[in-house]
Structures are given as C-alpha cells and as structure tokens.
Amino acid sequence: MSLLIIRLLVFVVLFWAGLRLYRMYRQWKLGQEHSEHGEPTERKAQNMVRCAYCDLHLPEDDAIRHEALTFCCNEHQQHFLEEGPRK
Structure with a gap:
C-alpha cells in the first residue's frame, strides 16, 4: 500500500x-x-465617431473630417458632399 x-x-x-x-x-x-x-x-481608449454617410463607427483618429462631419473614407465624403446622406 x-x-x-x-x-x-x-x-x-x-x-x-x-x-x-x-x-x-x-x-x-x-x-x-x-x-x-x-x-x-x-492602446489608449479613443472616442468613436460615426460616418455621416454609412453610419459606420470608427476611432476618431482614423476618421476623415469635413467641418463638423466625420467620414470613414474619402469616397463616402465625396458621395455625401455630392448627393447628401445615404437613404
């Protein structure tokens, strides 16, 4: 045992x-x-912002600004300025 x-x-x-x-x-x-x-x-905490065209949320540092609006890419900025918000 x-x-x-x-x-x-x-x-x-x-x-x-x-x-x-x-x-x-x-x-x-x-x-x-x-x-x-x-x-x-x-990584430090970042504010999230919404693309004015497609409503995608992304970090503020990655966003493209135009006056008071934010966009996720240049194409969405161009579409928004030419056609307005997406429906």
Whole structure:
C-alpha cells in the first residue's frame, strides 16, 4: 500500500514539474515573438465617431473630417458632399 502512495506522489510531482516547465517555455516563446515583431504598443481608449454617410463607427483618429462631419473614407465624403446622406 505504501509503495502505491509513493508512486502516486512521484507521479504528481513529475506532472507538476512538467506543467511548470511547459508554462515557462510558453512564456519564453511569447517573449521571443514579441521581440521579433517589436514590443506591442499599448492602446489608449479613443472616442468613436460615426460616418455621416454609412453610419459606420470608427476611432476618431482614423476618421476623415469635413467641418463638423466625420467620414470613414474619402469616397463616402465625396458621395455625401455630392448627393447628401445615404437613404
């Protein structure tokens, strides 16, 4: 009976050690990928604005402005200025 308990404890310790090694390897691998592609930049929260033509919401930094209106692309800005809002 005691030999069975010892085997079980050895198995649990080996499993735990293997799991720790796997997690360390995975963390190391992720660190390698980040260093190859450059450190990821932290994103800050941005205001979302709506395209006046198609009602698409996009970050304010990506929007195209025309007076008080915002657009998602130059084509929608041209369509809006020529034809008015989409119906």
